[in-house]
Amino acid sequence: MANILIAYYSRKGQNYVNGSIRDLKVGNTEVVAEMVREMTGGKMFQIDTVKEYPADYKDTTRVAQAELRAKARPELTAHVSNMAQYDTVILGYPNWWATMPMAVYTFLEEYDFTGKTILPYCTHEGSGLSGTERDIAKLCPTAAVGKGLAIHGARAASARKEVELWLRSNM
Numbered sequence: 001m002a003n004i005l006i007a008y009y010s011r012k013g014q015n016y017v018n019g020s021i022r023d024l025k026v027g028n029t030e031v032v033a034e035m036v037r038e039m040t041g042g043k044m045f046q047i048d049t050v051k052e053y054p055a056d057y058k059d060t061t062r063v064a065q066a067e068l069r070a071k072a073r074p075e076l077t078a079h080v081s082n083m084a085q086y087d088t089v090i091l092g093y094p095n096w097w098a099t100m101p102m103a104v105y106t107f108l109e110e111y112d113f114t115g116k117t118i119l120p121y122c123t124h125e126g127s128g129l130s131g132t133e134r135d136i137a138k139l140c141p142t143a144a145v146g147k148g149l150a151i152h153g154a155r156a157a158s159a160r161k162e163v164e165l166w167l168r169s170n171m
Helices: 028-040 057-070 102-110 132-139 153-158 160-170
Strands: 004-008 013-017 020-024 043-046 088-094 117-124 149-152
Touching (some): 004 028, 028 043, 028 088, 028 117, 028 153, 028 160, 057 102, 102 132, 149 153, 149 160
Antiparallel strands (some): 013 020
């Protein structure tokens, strides 16, 4: 199997789940990333920002919307030191305002993905992938971007079969 990096951004704490705000010990995107690790043996890399988002969900959505309008590129807490060794990057993120969190844009713009395959998945509460596959292809024109997987956040913990089928069809 190819060398696989599972890069993901995930929000724990207050999240919107099935119409209400709930406190999650582990974010939905991370739940799926862990499934992917178990199925592929890939190396996990958490995309995280130096400046923390507010604990309050609604405050975070306001900050995320302002970042989107400003096309912000938040500084990341860590970096992949050996990106060249990976053939496949499985990229996970929540859908924020019909796109990826701006930290994921920072991540994608930081590396050369020439010759790599990027397999995107997102967790969402009704928006699906929106245009994120297209956005990734624009940011990484020398990479092959596979068909993405959209997982309803409330179902993340029970999406194992869906994730397995998606991985089989893309790897």
